[in-house]
Amino acid sequence: MSVRIALDLMGGDQAPAAVISGAARALAADPELELLLVGPQPVLATIGEEPRLRLVPSGPGVPEGGRPASFLRQHGDASMNRTVALVAEGEADGAVSVGHTGALMIAARWRLGMLPGVLRPAPAAVFPLGSQPVLLDIGANVEVSAEDFLVFAALGGAFCRIVKGVSQPSVALLANGTEPGKGTRVLKEAHQLLAQRWPSFVGYVEPLELFTGAADVILTDGFVGNIVLKTMEGMARVLAGLPGVVDTTLAPLLARMSDITASGSPILFLGTRGVVVPGHGRAGAADVARLVGLATAAVRQGLLAAIEAELKQYGIA
């Protein structure tokens, strides 16, 4: 199936060179891929013509630091805005940017809008150790309601089916214990709601179960999800730096775990009306090609339709 992916040339520390090389790799790897490279005219002028490559002129990239939301509002033609807008306009099937992650989420929300029943995008990741469950929200929705967890279940379930091929993914709530009295007030409400409405809900799991396969999808709010990932990353970094670890079998694993967004673990914003794949600012050409591959797979496997069906099935949309 032919897929068109829009790629932001101006995102990331090595932009545009790494993105341009990554685009070439992605095209070579997938004969049914078409890429739309989005960037200012002077950058586009450096890129040779290729079959299956379309150049789309835009304004500037989102600068590091500053206030990305204001920047995106003031620069409707910013490369990130244009990249996502191509999906909204039906010109592309998915978008990839290794620019500022928070900015990309804002652009996705503004340019694409949300699926029916979903208030805000939820970033989800495949947890990169042990049984590798889908974990969401990993950083965006800091204040959540019990109903948000029902939406997270639908989003995470669809994502898990797509990236892991699990047909009826089990869903759990991350908590500080598995006894009924555990959890915050919101989690207790969410537990009740999911127990009533979600057939594959398995209850609370503790962080140990992030590693042991107790659930395919583990739900948490964006504050706790972010803390969990950063605790793992920080611990991996400290362990990797200890004497005697460099030459062990652990070193490559710890290097991957020390930076989830650079690790190759699939990360997606879920809930927007289109496939948007973020990436790490330090992404090199191989990373960019991999992210394009993830976006392509999500499109080919019908992630959006799966989420919409899930939301409808459980009476959310």
Place this chain on the structure above:
Amino acid sequence: MSVRIALDLMGGDQAPAAVISGAARALAADPELELLLVGPQPVLATIGEEPRLRLVPSGPGVPEGGRPASFLRQHGDASMNRTVALVAEGEADGAVSVGHTGALMIAARWRLGMLPGVLRPAPAAVFPLGSQPVLLDIGANVEVSAEDFLVFAALGGAFCRIVKGVSQPSVALLANGTEPGKGTRVLKEAHQLLAQRWPSFVGYVEPLELFTGAADVILTDGFVGNIVLKTMEGMARVLAGLPGVVDTTLAPLLARMSDITASGSPILFLGTRGVVVPGHGRAGAADVARLVGLATAAVRQGLLAAIEAELKQYGIA
């Protein structure tokens, strides 16, 4: 300085044998220590007379499982209740139990009461990797207000001075980023409050700073603190089980990190009117002796007076 510590004989998986052996070790290690061993008469009858050893009859230990709060309420003479009550009655300077941790916190709260200005006990630990900051709350206060963080700062600061000898410990809030917009609603309020009231407040830190020494004391609510510790424990267990790790220099460190309460890291309930030291149910004799040593040090170094002074100084009590 002579110190009297009450020791619950009926706590832990190896009770009473491990506790009795631990008591003997603790007495041998500290010539100015007096121990009060608390247990039912038949257990006390097995213990030989020793100088600096006093036997205190009590009811049963708190059973595993069931509802410890109801048990403690129904059995005022339960060994855990009696152990803590000896502190309240002025018979002992501190209490140690390796029984059910939640039950011990309840007993401490009921039998000792709280220091002025403190609503609930806050368990604190020395984070067992990297720069080893004091982390609290690690599991009790799941719903907190901004004012609770001011209390946590006083409690954690005093604990840090005692166990780590830092004279003016820096205090930080654990958050999902260091920018002002980060944090939950409560954390944002707490940030404002601490910035106004706490001279050594350094702002938000991310989980990476648990390892890097950005702050001596790191504050979080009991839900997030518990999740952070259990994420670390879970990751340590998974890493320790990977092929090729067993014989490396990492193995002993991972074993310690895989169980914080069994790791030897000091843990105290802070805010009660007396020194109460919990321990792991799997504690052996050496662990029990170490916990008695921690209680003794906290008494000798005037932990309670330090906390009271801190609470007064910052206008909490």
